[in-house]
Amino acid sequence: MDIHVSTAPKHLRVTQGMIEDLLWDPVMAAKVIMDEDLDAFQKVRLRYYWFIPDLEDSSGFSTGKTKVDWIYANLRAILLPDQHIGVIYQTFQIGKDTFWQYFNRCRAPIYRAQLGKMSIDNEEAGKANSREPSSWKQYYRNDSLLTMPAPNFLQDARNLASWRINTLLLEEWTKIVATSEGIENQLLGRVTRPCYNQNHPVWANHITRTATAELGTHKGHRIHQGYVKRVKRGDPDCGYITYSYKDYSRRPCRTGKSFADEYRIEKTLKTMRASLTPEKWRAEGLGLWMRSASGWYPQAWIEAAIQLGRTRNLIPMVSRSSEGEAA
């Protein structure tokens, strides 16, 4: 008789009961498993990620997109067994430098206990992660796998043609579509790995795109408009969300300072606001997609109209008998 014993200590296991509870509350899961405290808007964002199979997040910079992405991807890997997740960045190096660093930062014991490459008889089988030239992988004890491949977008990501995954996380997707059609031509077709229930908002395969919003002339605007149309039609599988640095609250974070004081770096934001055009600022700073437009009334015309009013000494009137021009 084979007796399989989990190699994880009992107090660090994610039990079936925990999974059943945490599957419906990713925020609680992030706290219990990863000991991660999120600000209020980030908790809402994580829930959107969790329950909407096809989501676009256009939030502005400095809103913690990458961190929530990482939590979301890892929770799916831990709570959904045999989940294969793909994380795509516009360049491999940026993925290594930004996304992957969170694997080293999270020291929560329950989380660390979930990582590992297991053999068929449930024994440790080598390192929990692998760093190959073409992809970095993180293995989980429940047979889930998180892969960050090095996509060759110059060839429209054809090197990923045989890949099959359950969850696709497209980081900085607008930067990718600006130079390549790899997402639409290859990557979306990879999210076809069988799942437990493809009609369920959590179990279904997920596609999540994150990037700051862009101007209306950007190639990604057409894709964003597609999300807007689907949401307007009431498609329950689709959504788009956006947040900005203004959403940080005054709630205390783990350092004792408020989330706003800790993460809202006012001086940098001020510099960026000054250096970007108003349209670019609205897109990248505030996360608002801007339809490309040009002013209907040139500034000089409005100023001339006001100057005309000055010349005429205009003052407001409250009735026909009141004075309408300054004496």
Added chain:
Amino acid sequence: MNLGLIRRLAYFFLGVDSAPAQQSRSDRGALVIGRATPAVAEPAENESDWKFDLVWARMARSMSARQYSGLIHAKERDFGLAKIVMDHGGGGQWIERELRVPRQIIDGIEQDVTPITRADDVEAAVSKHILHLLYRGDEGLKKMFPDLKNAQGDDVLKTIINMAFRNAIEKAQIGFMPPHHERTAEQLAGWPEEKQWASKLLTVVGKQCQSVSVATKEDGSWATTRHGAYVFVSQGKDDFHDAARNAYIAFRMWLIDQEAGWDMADADAGLCGGWAKKG
């Protein structure tokens, strides 16, 4: 110009961007009055013979159609409006119905007024026929913009009236109120609250004009709808812009009415150099 003469020859036009509150929803509308005064000794139907200035504005927040109506009647009484142009959509049709009621609440007091009806309303015998609603079927608009006969959608109407307002601003035919912050404390002393608010809100007109844009295609040219109309987008509110534009459209419609022939009192006709008696 002599102030007395201005008062005598000034005509006032009200533009309304209507948004009466429905149920618990709080909507915001805007009212702007423009004043036309002669720019030449013998003004005719040519718009360059007139000076058009924006002189009064008011924000209407969470007001019912009846309250809008009372306010419009109050301003009609204060200014003796020559024409009113109001949006048809956004609740304008409900306000129109209220304007026909001969009992109105003005300044909190219910009182008798002369109803205000559409300019082409032949059924209302005793009323001021000064109202136009912004929709393609309005007779005044059709007379002013003959192209509307062939227009397929209301988006074309918006393009045409915005174009007219734009042309007038380009030709420096409309005087905008100088910004409120330029007023000195001495100047503001003694101004009633309504006048101070008018000054502030008329400043908003200029600001809102700057935020009105037209969607462009990838090549930078203006995008159009399938009816050939421009796609207007505004980064924020545009209610005061719309109300000011409506006031200007009211002025232009009034000018066209003069062209068709309008009999004014002999004394006034004399001041207009006889032009008003031409019809």
